[in-house]
Amino acid sequence: MQFVPMFGNFAFMIVAFVVALSVIVAIHEYGHYIVGRWCGIHADVFSLGFGPVIFSRTDSRGTEWQIAALPLGGFVKFMGDANAASVGDDGEVAPQDLRRTMLGAPLWARTATVAAGPVFNFILAIAIFAGSIMYQGRSADPLTFGELRPLPASFATDLRAGDVMLAVEGVRFDDAERNVPISDLVPVQERLDYTVLRDGDQITVEGPYYFPASVSSVSPRSAADDADIKINDVITAVNDTAIYAFVQVQEIVLGADGAELEFQIWRDGETLTKTIAPRRVDLPLPEGGFETRWLIGITGTIFFDDKRVSVGPFEAVSLGAQGLWNTLTTSLSALRHIISGQISACNLSGPVGIAETSGSMAEQGAQSFIWFIGGLSAAVGLINLFPIPVLDGGHLVFYAYEAVARRKPSDRAVQVFMYLGLSLILALMLFTILNDTILCP
Numbered sequence: 001m002q003f004v005p006m007f008g009n010f011a012f013m014i015v016a017f018v019v020a021l022s023v024i025v026a027i028h029e030y031g032h033y034i035v036g037r038w039c040g041i042h043a044d045v046f047s048l049g050f051g052p053v054i055f056s057r058t059d060s061r062g063t064e065w066q067i068a069a070l071p072l073g074g075f076v077k078f079m080g081d082a083n084a085a086s087v088g089d090d091g092e093v094a095p096q097d098l099r100r101t102m103l104g105a106p107l108w109a110r111t112a113t114v115a116a117g118p119v120f121n122f123i124l125a126i127a128i129f130a131g132s133i134m135y136q137g138r139s140a141d142p143l144t145f146g147e148l149r150p151l152p153a154s155f156a157t158d159l160r161a162g163d164v165m166l167a168v169e170g171v172r173f174d175d176a177e178r179n180v181p182i183s184d185l186v187p188v189q190e191r192l193d194y195t196v197l198r199d200g201d202q203i204t205v206e207g208p209y210y211f212p213a214s215v216s217s218v219s220p221r222s223a224a225d226d227a228d229i230k231i232n233d234v235i236t237a238v239n240d241t242a243i244y245a246f247v248q249v250q251e252i253v254l255g256a257d258g259a260e261l262e263f264q265i266w267r268d269g270e271t272l273t274k275t276i277a278p279r280r281v282d283l284p285l286p287e288g289g290f291e292t293r294w295l296i297g298i299t300g301t302i303f304f305d306d307k308r309v310s311v312g313p314f315e316a317v318s319l320g321a322q323g324l325w326n327t328l329t330t331s332l333s334a335l336r337h338i339i340s341g342q343i344s345a346c347n348l349s350g351p352v353g354i355a356e357t358s359g360s361m362a363e364q365g366a367q368s369f370i371w372f373i374g375g376l377s378a379a380v381g382l383i384n385l386f387p388i389p390v391l392d393g394g395h396l397v398f399y400a401y402e403a404v405a406r407r408k409p410s411d412r413a414v415q416v417f418m419y420l421g422l423s424l425i426l427a428l429m430l431f432t433i434l435n436d437t438i439l440c441p
Helices: 003-038 095-100 107-136 246-256 313-339 351-363 366-384 392-405 411-439
Strands: 043-058 064-078 145-148 164-168 191-198 201-208 215-218 234-238 261-267 270-276 279-284 290-295 298-300 304-306
Touching: 003 043, 003 064, 003 107, 003 351, 003 366, 107 313, 107 366, 107 392, 234 246, 246 261, 246 290, 279 313, 290 313, 313 366, 351 366, 351 411, 392 411
Parallel strands: none
Antiparallel strands: 043 064, 145 304, 164 191, 191 201, 215 298, 234 261, 261 270, 279 290
16 A cells, blocks of 8 residues: 555655756766867767667757766767767877867866866855855844744744844843854743834743744654654654753753654644654764764754845855855765764765655755755765766876876876776775665665
8 A cells, every 4th residue: 555655755756866966967067068168179979867868969069969868977078089988089080170189188178178077066056055045045133033933832922023032031132142042041941931122112922942842954864854754843742751942852862872762743733653763973063073973863943934134146155155165074074084984984875875865855845955956066076076087086187197297198007097996986886875775774
């Protein structure tokens, strides 16, 4: 009886994965193509996917644009290339066309063309992060109530959209105190007094705890995700202990030491029971490094949507670039800690894990899915810069050698390094697939 919904979820995951990967690959390969064209290098084929061609069209410049049956990557084959990896010469180029080939182009042109793929991935990431920031805006100052989030009847309040926050339980909510979360300054109790400015009058209204156990996001492939916890779920009890603050959930989960916990969940007026066992997770620290903690994979939020104001394009791009930098530095730090054995190799995800994450983020909504594409694009750009033959970084290493030695490496040496690089990539892919399916399911 459950075959159809299970198949439906699997199909949705695959579609989400293909969409995310296709966008990232298309941008990456277009970077190679357009910069190569600007540098005078002609592209014979631009392919999205591998294998049998299911659609193709040749443009006025003589480039064949095609979609292939296996949507697991793509390539640009430049004039004179023996293969899609731009390695070797097919020997069929007329002397007058040599400059239009990858092998015959100047070193600067080849370097720019190869580097353009990862750079375009980084540009896509910045664009997505900046666009999301512009769409979401930032909190108004002073903090102003917007729409109240869905909560159980016991959380009822007379607070309204447009109320301006002045104080919680007598603690002033001004700029001087925003460096410390207000939830750290008020007592953890079921009801709190809110002092607000409404229509020019200062009034005090009772409301729920400022930071209730309302789910704002669910980490893909986490314990909560596996238990089908949804955004806007409200945790009302854990092991028969009444919950009205997110910090209570954190304390119980941390203290459970991995033991199963019974959660009472309020969802759209219904009460559900979920049994969830916390998992050990390696979390990046703001100052660098990682901390291992017991988590179920959710984040909480305040009980209302605050009023937002627009963010200008220059500020958004700056914040988007900062988001890219944080993504890259965190990824490199994680890799270094995995290699040194300081954190688990389970932090590495392969195709299966990425596909599952794609489906999970798509289920959480378009905004979450698009943000995920930005993060994945940054990761793909970074990986392609690794100095491994067959990757763009490997080509750049060859070009660096050529610049220093004043000659190209021999075809035999390039071929050997390419085989070694391909073997390394395939071994890493096999390891990550085992990670996703057997070692760290």
